Structures are given as structure tokens and as C-alpha cells.
Amino acid sequence: MAKSVHLEAGEEPIVVVLRVGHRPGRDKRISTHVGLVARAFGAQGVIFAGEIEETVIKSIQRVVETWGGPFFVKIVRSYREAINQWKEEGGIVVHLTMYGENIVGSNVLERIKRRGRKVMVVVGAEKVPAELYELADFNVAIGNQPHSEVGALAVFLDRFFGGAELLKEYLDAKIRIIPSPRSKIVERIHR
Amino acid sequence: MAKSVHLEAGEEPIVVVLRVGHRPGRDKRISTHVGLVARAFGAQGVIFAGEIEETVIKSIQRVVETWGGPFFVKIVRSYREAINQWKEEGGIVVHLTMYGENIVGSNVLERIKRRGRKVMVVVGAEKVPAELYELADFNVAIGNQPHSEVGALAVFLDRFFGGAELLKEYLDAKIRIIPSPRSKIVERIHR
Numbered sequence: 001m002a003k004s005v006h007l008e009a010g011e012e013p014i015v016v017v018l019r020v021g022h023r024p025g026r027d028k029r030i031s032t033h034v035g036l037v038a039r040a041f042g043a044q045g046v047i048f049a050g051e052i053e054e055t056v057i058k059s060i061q062r063v064v065e066t067w068g069g070p071f072f073v074k075i076v077r078s079y080r081e082a083i084n085q086w087k088e089e090g091g092i093v094v095h096l097t098m099y100g101e102n103i104v105g106s107n108v109l110e111r112i113k114r115r116g117r118k119v120m121v122v123v124g125a126e127k128v129p130a131e132l133y134e135l136a137d138f139n140v141a142i143g144n145q146p147h148s149e150v151g152a153l154a155v156f157l158d159r160f161f162g163g164a165e166l167l168k169e170y171l172d173a174k175i176r177i178i179p180s181p182r183s184k185i186v187e188r189i190h191r
Numbered sequence: 192m193a194k195s196v197h198l199e200a201g202e203e204p205i206v207v208v209l210r211v212g213h214r215p216g217r218d219k220r221i222s223t224h225v226g227l228v229a230r231a232f233g234a235q236g237v238i239f240a241g242e243i244e245e246t247v248i249k250s251i252q253r254v255v256e257t258w259g260g261p262f263f264v265k266i267v268r269s270y271r272e273a274i275n276q277w278k279e280e281g282g283i284v285v286h287l288t289m290y291g292e293n294i295v296g297s298n299v300l301e302r303i304k305r306r307g308r309k310v311m312v313v314v315g316a317e318k319v320p321a322e323l324y325e326l327a328d329f330n331v332a333i334g335n336q337p338h339s340e341v342g343a344l345a346v347f348l349d350r351f352f353g354g355a356e357l358l359k360e361y362l363d364a365k366i367r368i369i370p371s372p373r374s375k376i377v378e379r380i381h382r
Contacts (some may be wrong), residue, residue, distance in 0.1 A: 021341075026220070027220070029217070029218070029220060029221055030220055030221065030224065033221070033338070033339035033341060033342065036337060036342075037338045037339050037342040038220035039336070039338070040334050040337070041338070041342070063337055067336055067337060068228065071204070085377050086274070098368060099368055099370070099374070099375040099376065099377075100370065100371065100372065101370050101371070101372050102357060102370045103357065104354040104355075104357040104358055104359070106357050106370070133373055133374065133375070134373070138279035138372070139371070139372055139373065141368070141370055142345075143356070143358075143363070144367070144368040144370055145230070145231040145258055145368075146227060146231070146254055146258060147224070147227040147228045147232070148224035148227055148228050148345070150224060150339050150341040150342050150345075151224065151227075151228040151231075151232070151342060151344065151345030152345070153342065154333075154338070154339070154341075154342030154343070154345050154346050155346055155349045158346045158349065158350075159349075164295075165334070166293060166294065166295040166296070167296050167334075168334075168335035169294070171324070173193050176335070177289060177290055177335040177336075178292065179290070179291065179292050179293045179297070179332055179333070179335055180290060181291065181292050181294070181299075181329070181330055182324055182325070182330065183290070183324065184290040184324075185290065186290075
């Protein structure tokens with residue numbers, strides 16, 4: 001799984017993303033972007049807690065079918081249960097919030113990496129339940145300014161994996177891009 | 192302006208974000224996130240080309256009023272004119288696209304920095320006009336996988352400014368956050 005992602009010597013990290021507080025209708029495209037960012041930045045899957053439109057799930061699955069995986073999409077009823085189960089399995093929980101410790105100018109990223117390689121990254125929508133701050137092992141701010149859970153997730157994962165995630169090779173991809181300074185070059189992969 | 196942002200010795204960078212291809216309705220929240228990410232990651236303003244809802248503009252302006260600036264929001268009729276004007280003023284244009292040169296595993300970021308400190312970052316929606324690839328000085332991929340213009344913009348700016356943008360101080364802010372591992376601490380600023 002995720003065989004080209006290397007943090008450093010040692011066990012490979014396992015990262016999943018938990019999306020909390022999706023509001024049907026309003027958050028449809030933002031939650032889709034959360035899922036696609038999770039995949040493109042090296043997470044192994046995304047979990048949506050609560051009600052979510054079928055179209056969000058399908059959009060993400062379609063990307064996995066075309067561009068490769070492995071990457072899972074899961075819906076659970078309770079974020080609390082998902083977090084507690086993750087912790088029972090020895091995972092740590094990082095909640096991204098603008099109120100948390102700033103990833104720059106603090107040592108929070110090193111403390112996270114020291115604690116373990118099995119990380120659940122929790123991203124909320126506009127308002128999140130107060131208990132999330134307690135359930136999480138770390139509350140981390142990607143800067144202490146209001147912006148976007150999509151942007152925060154991307155930067156967190158980019159800094160966590162140190163860029164290696166952007167070179168990851170995906171299995172069972174039907175197409176892949178040949179990077180180019182001027183053109184769109186897509187290679188179809190035949191098996 | 193942007194007085195805490197330092198790349199390295201020399202002139203301070205001037206970055207603006209140009210949002211192309213906004214689809215009214217569908218892209219409302221994504222374009223709002225593009226604007227907020229631009230502000231929170233050190234750009235001096237965001238320019239929307241074409242039709243856009245008043246609510247998008249207002250949401251971004253409300254954040255500037257409360258959390259500080261300087262940060263401008265502008266609407267222009269033609270992305271082509273905005274790009275050409277920027278280039279006439281000596282600026283360079285970076286188009287973020289998954290087809291471009293990967294920011295990891297290539298030297299494109301160094302080449303951009305060598306070319307100048309006045310950078311327009313262009314982010315499109317799902318489909319962008321083909322001529323953008325020609326108008327841009329650089330076509331840059333934040334990984335060659337499909338994900339999100341919001342995530343791509345955040346990571347590009349984070350790598351461009353090297354993290355300094357996340358410590359930037361904003362002028363005329365009415366409130367600011369005191370980073371905290373467990374709580375929401377907001378300081379009201381009286382003048």
C-alpha cells in the first residue's frame with residue numbers, strides 16, 4: 001500500500017482523514033475536495049461522519065477508478081465512535097483547527113511524528129462540536145487565520161509527508177499524467 | 192504591507208491570486224475558500240475574472256474587516272487582460288494545473304523564484320481555457336493527480352513563502368487567536 005511514500009527510515013505511516021460536520025447541500029463540493037485532497041496527498045482513505053450525498057462518494061470513487069489507489073471511502077454514523085476505535089487500535093488523532101498550535105513556530109509536527117505513524121486527521125466544517133478539542137491528541141492550526149479545511153488538510157499532509165506524497169505512484173490507474181511545462185499529456189495505461 | 196513575510200534577503204514578494212472559470216452557484220463556496228486561502232497564505236489580494244456572486248466577495252471582505260489585512264478583492268471582466276497587464280508591469284504568471292511540472296521532483300519552484308518576486312498565481316475551476324497554458328510563464332502541478340484548486344493554492348503558497356506566511360501579522364485586526372493545544376482563545380484588540 002502507498003509504496004512510494006517514505007517519511008524516513010522505519011515503518012510507513014498510515015494516515016486516514018475523518019470529515020466531521022458536513023452539511024448536506026452546502027458542503028457538497030468542499031467535502032468532495034476534502035476526499036480528493038486526502039487521496040492526492042497520501043492518505044489511505046477518507047471517512048465521512050454523518051449524512052452525506054451519494055454524489056460526493058461517487059465523485060471520489062470515480063477518481064480512484066480512473067487514477068488509481070488504493071483509497072477507501074467510508075461513511076460512519078458517529079465521529080466519536082470512529083475516533084475512539086482509532087485510538088483503541090493505537091492510532092493518534094490530529095484535529096485541524098485555526099485555534100490550535102500553529103504548525104509553524106511550534107514543535108507540534110515533531111511531537112506528532114514522535115507519537116506514532118498511525119494518524120487520523122480530523123477536519124470539520126464551519127462549526128465543530130466542542131468535544132473534538134478533547135477527543136483529539138493534538139489540535140493543530142495551519143496558521144491561526146480563518147481559511148479552508150481543504151487548504152489546511154493539503155498543507156498538513158504535505159508537511160507531514162515532506163513532499164514525498166506528491167510523487168506517489170498509484171496502483172491500477174487507467175491513466176496518468178506526464179508532467180509538462182506547456183501541454184496536457186495523458187498516458188493511457190494498458191494491462 | 193505584509194510586513195512579517197520574508198522569503199530571504201532582498202525585495203519582498205508580491206503575490207496576487209487570479210481565479211478563473213468560476214461557475215455561479217456551483218463554485219460559490221470553493222471560490223470563497225480560494226479567496227480566504229489567498230489571504231491566509233500571504234497573497235496581497237484575489238482577483239475574480241468573470242461573473243461572481245456578491246456573497247463570495249462579501250464573505251471574504253468580512254474576514255478582512257475582522258481579522259485584518261491588507262487584502263484586496265477585485266472583479267475583472269477578462270482574465271486575459273488581467274494577465275497581460277500583470278506581465279506588462281513586470282510580473283510573472285504561474286498557472287496551477289495538474290498537467291504542469293510537478294513542484295516536487297522538478298526545479299520549477301527555484302526557476303520561478305529566480306525569475307522574479309512579483310507573482311500572479313492563476314487557479315482555474317474544473318475546465319480552463321486552453322490558452323491559459325500559453326499565457327502563463329509556468330504551468331505548475333501540485334502533484335499530477337486530480338484534487339482541488341484550494342489545496343493546490345495553499346500548498347503552492349506555503350512552499351513559495353516557506354512557512355513564513357503562517358506567522359504573518361495582519362494590520363487592523365479586531366480579533367486574533369492565541370494558539371492553544373486544547374482551547375479556543377480569542378483576543379479582542381482595542382485601539
